[in-house]
Amino acid sequence: MYTPNLTHSNVYYQRQLSNFNLCIQELGKEDPAYMCVWHEGIAHRGSIEVASCILKWVKTKFTPLPKPEVRKLIIFSDRCCGQNNNWRMLNLMSMLISMGYFTQVEQKFMVSGHSFLPCDRSFATIEKRCKESVLHTPDDVSKMILEAQPAKPFKVMRMQCEDFRHLPDSVLKRPAGLQITSVRWLKVTVEDPWNLYARQSHSLFEGWKSWLISKPKQGATPQPPYFASHYPRAYESPLPIKKNKYQDLMTMLNYLPAAARSFYKSLQSE
Template sequence: MVSGHSFLPCDRSFATLEKMRKVTTLYTPSDVVDMTLGARQQQPFNVLEMKCQDFRQLPDTTLRRPPGFLITSMMWMKLQIRGVSIPKGAEGWKTWLVTKPRKNGPPPVPSFATSYGLAYEDPLSIKKEKHRDLMTMLMYMPAEAQAFYEALECEE
């Protein structure tokens, strides 16, 4: 897509969130979740909060780009997943569910997620300088936000 010339459904969703963000004061990640959930009355956004156990350490070979690959000049890209067959004659640009959906439950965990180790055991700590700056701003925040920032771990 050429920047500024796409009118996809995600663009409308992004605009809705941007409008809401301009009239909402956000202090913590939970404030962002609340804003996102309240942004649309009909068809509310689905929010999935990520935890440490959701992030996996992928091998370096997974993250390497093919030689000559330039995302800025890419117009079409075909991705193949081993063991997953897309129906013959299907449009390649459509999203295909590769795991079985669960009724009234959390989305299924991708099959690769359990085969790689955790990227983080605990939440990451912030730099000492950032922690010091945040502590100087606590007096301007509501009590719930203060508790969130006071609980952050700081590097030694």
């Protein structure tokens, strides 16, 4: 989504601010979807952002498990390697086990052209409302999403700079021969935290293939992966907007109300 969504002919072809929205929908529950929103002046839209959103959602929804309770998380996602299908996501899955939030975490990848996620329906609802709305700033985007589904309002989680953490992508060993972009189903467990399990299909009849993902010292017994209790911010300060885009945004100020003008003037530029 882009702001401001002006229709004046003088600004029709000028560059706008990009607003990002990550949907997290719990299957099998009547709870509304969570919408994690931010704009390009706060963070990018890669694996760091996706992993950080999921981690914040987990900490919002759950508390660490007391023993011997069990809890399983299954993540359904598309195959986008830069966001969902990568080693940072696998490290996050293992980290959620280490932190005690879950005893088993799985990730299943949808088959392009043959599958549908509930998030797609939510995005369609938001897109329809977006076309009917005047959006001057990211605040308007959040309000529009909140009101897009009156019967069951989405839960808007506004991500700030401090929410995006430089979560690890290299704590786990990367086994030779394992192509994570070619498997359909991945699993990590608390009972066997030093192994990653993979399947080439979604079939329950296919056996799991295990891959060693801990990094044991030579001759030593494998130990569970070690994750730090805290990771630094991914971005110490707001991200600068590209110079040409910033100049375009400044030319739109005359068509915006005072509050919106103040927001765009506060953005950093290259």
